[in-house]
Amino acid sequence: MTTGISRQNVSRRDYLKTAAGALAAAGLGSRMARGQGGTRPPNVLVIMSDEHNANVLGCYGSVLARTPNLDALAARGVLFESAYTNSPLCVPSRLSFTSGKYCSRVSAWSNACSLPSPDYPSLPRLLNDAGYETVLCGKMHYDRTRRYGFTTELEPQSLNMNNMNGKGGRRDASDLTPKPGLTERFEDFHTGDTSSYMEHDRQVTQSASTFLGNRRAEDKPFFLLAGYITPHFPLIVPELYWKHFEGHVPPPNIPEGYLESQPRNYKHLRIGFNVEDAPADIVKKGRELYYGLVEWFDEQVGQLVTALGNSEVAGNTIVIYTSDHGENMGEHGLWWKNAMYDSAARVPLSVSWPARWGGGQRRTGVCSLVDVVQTIVDVAQANAPDDWNGDSLTPYLADASSFWKDSALSEYYAHHIASGFVMFRQGPFKYVYHTPADERHPAERELYDLTSDPGELNNLAGQPEHQETIARMHAALIKEIGEDPDLTEHRSRNELAKGYGAGPDSAKANGAA
Numbered sequence: 001m002t003t004g005i006s007r008q009n010v011s012r013r014d015y016l017k018t019a020a021g022a023l024a025a026a027g028l029g030s031r032m033a034r035g036q037g038g039t040r041p042p043n044v045l046v047i048m049s050d051e052h053n054a055n056v057l058g059c060y061g062s063v064l065a066r067t068p069n070l071d072a073l074a075a076r077g078v079l080f081e082s083a084y085t086n087s088p089l090c091v092p093s094r095l096s097f098t099s100g101k102y103c104s105r106v107s108a109w110s111n112a113c114s115l116p117s118p119d120y121p122s123l124p125r126l127l128n129d130a131g132y133e134t135v136l137c138g139k140m141h142y143d144r145t146r147r148y149g150f151t152t153e154l155e156p157q158s159l160n161m162n163n164m165n166g167k168g169g170r171r172d173a174s175d176l177t178p179k180p181g182l183t184e185r186f187e188d189f190h191t192g193d194t195s196s197y198m199e200h201d202r203q204v205t206q207s208a209s210t211f212l213g214n215r216r217a218e219d220k221p222f223f224l225l226a227g228y229i230t231p232h233f234p235l236i237v238p239e240l241y242w243k244h245f246e247g248h249v250p251p252p253n254i255p256e257g258y259l260e261s262q263p264r265n266y267k268h269l270r271i272g273f274n275v276e277d278a279p280a281d282i283v284k285k286g287r288e289l290y291y292g293l294v295e296w297f298d299e300q301v302g303q304l305v306t307a308l309g310n311s312e313v314a315g316n317t318i319v320i321y322t323s324d325h326g327e328n329m330g331e332h333g334l335w336w337k338n339a340m341y342d343s344a345a346r347v348p349l350s351v352s353w354p355a356r357w358g359g360g361q362r363r364t365g366v367c368s369l370v371d372v373v374q375t376i377v378d379v380a381q382a383n384a385p386d387d388w389n390g391d392s393l394t395p396y397l398a399d400a401s402s403f404w405k406d407s408a409l410s411e412y413y414a415h416h417i418a419s420g421f422v423m424f425r426q427g428p429f430k431y432v433y434h435t436p437a438d439e440r441h442p443a444e445r446e447l448y449d450l451t452s453d454p455g456e457l458n459n460l461a462g463q464p465e466h467q468e469t470i471a472r473m474h475a476a477l478i479k480e481i482g483e484d485p486d487l488t489e490h491r492s493r494n495e496l497a498k499g500y501g502a503g504p505d506s507a508k509a510n511g512a513a
Contacts, residue, residue, distance in 0.1 A: 043318070044317070049297060049324075050324055050325075051231060051325060051336070052294065053290075054323075054342075054348040058070075066294075074321075077353065077357060077359055078359075078362070079363070080350070081362060084408040085410055086411065087410055087412060088339060088410060095113065097369050099388075100121075100385070123377070124147075132220065135151070138200065169492065186286070188233065198230065290327065320352075321352075322369065322372065326347060328344050340423040341456050351397060363396060366425050370388070371390040407424065420435050424473050431469075433474060443486075446461055
């Protein structure tokens with residue numbers, strides 16, 4: 001039985017040929033190309049990983065990454081080069097995706113939050129109303145008591161969390177005292193035959209594949225969200241996936257004096273997560289293991305896509321691959337996510353449905369996950385509420401020359417920071433605004449020209465010739481959110497202290513307004 005592409009015994013030349021033809025070999029290419037025509041809306045399969053740095057993908061230009069299945073999926077569709085999460089943290093990102101709104105609008109501040117009410121308007125509920133069966137398989141990091149409209153839940157359910165209180169996010173701008181030792185997370189940088197996360201993801205592949213195999217062409221359309229955890233830490237992967245990366249992954253590029261020049265929030269993140277001055281051998285091993293874990297995850301995707309290709313529903317199923325956020329991998333002195341650098345805030349995004357959009361295409365325009373939500377609503381022939389964020393990508397998918405807004409917004413108001421911050425990307429420029437922490441610590445700004453500085457090492461915010469760009473982008477940021485970030489930061493502090501459910505839309509959601 002075909003189970004996707006494994007890189008273990010494939011030469012580079014044969015690997016590239018195999019990646020290009022993988023989906024066709026699995027049956028997916030020919031079945032998707034035929035389509036089903038008519039007005040029946042497509043099935044939607046969203047494959048969402050956790051913490052996938054878009055740079056660790058062959059289709060995004062990596063010469064080291066071994067991702068033939070994800071590369072082949074992208075080759076069958078449209079690849080977006082500048083897609084962003086709406087928050088570089090698991091729960092806020094996923095609740096934003098679920099609700100179709102920026103996390104600040106639904107009080108999704110931290111990993112201990114939920115939407116303002118159990119029956120809050122959501123993407124699954126919109127699709128239910130449009131005649132879909134909505135299916136959750138694996139991680140979405142919801143409160144155990146809430147599913148926000150998903151009508152079917154497949155195993156595993158273990159990573160949907162229990163009864164979160166929404167508190168946390170302590171702010172202390174003056175506390176920059178390094179902690180003794182290093183984070184315990186570094187102890188989980190090693191090889192191993194399995195882990196709880198790998199076991200979870202194997203079950204996601206099995207359950208989602210079984211669902212697809214049992215689906216008949218005449219069944220009602222489905223929305224299936226396959227939520228994988230890898231390549232999220234712990235960075236544990238079988239040795240054979242790590243060994244061929246050993247000694248080949250270059251170290252992070254951190255110029256002398258660069259870390260001292262960063263905004264205070266990134267210094268707080270290094271200290272808060274206890275990764276300050278991580279030894280070079282730990283950084284080296286972690287980066288190699290991360291590449292290995294991405295390869296392991298890619299094989300899971302290959303098995304799932306093969307199952308779809310062998311099913312009756314392949315021809316009328318749109319496949320979307322993305323991640324909730326990236327992974328810093330030691331770049332900028334940071335690990336995990338929680339930052340607005342592209343290593344953490346940029347996400348992979350491919351959309352494949354050859355029956356409607358030709359494959360082998362790329363889009364350079366900037367977009368974000370709320371745009372993906374609006375796209376799903378659009379192709380499902382559903383209707384999003386007027387107050388949802390984002391715009392459907394369908395015109396841009398159909399024609400690269402069509403107008404596209406070319407912008408994205410991302411917010412972070414969670415833990416280990418002095419104050420909340422927000423990113424606005426528009427065209428080649430990325431603007432990041434760090435709200436004032438207190439009277440002694442004013443706002444800080446970052447501005448990067450990603451065309452000339454893709455590594456985001458040259459902050460242009462202090463240069464006089466860029467003040468007009470900063471003013472323009474700051475005004476656009478406020479207009480997009482609908483609130484000044486300074487006010488958002490004060491609101492986040494108050495609501496984090498109280499617990500979730502105190503958001504601006506909660507009264508309406510609970511019938512009080």
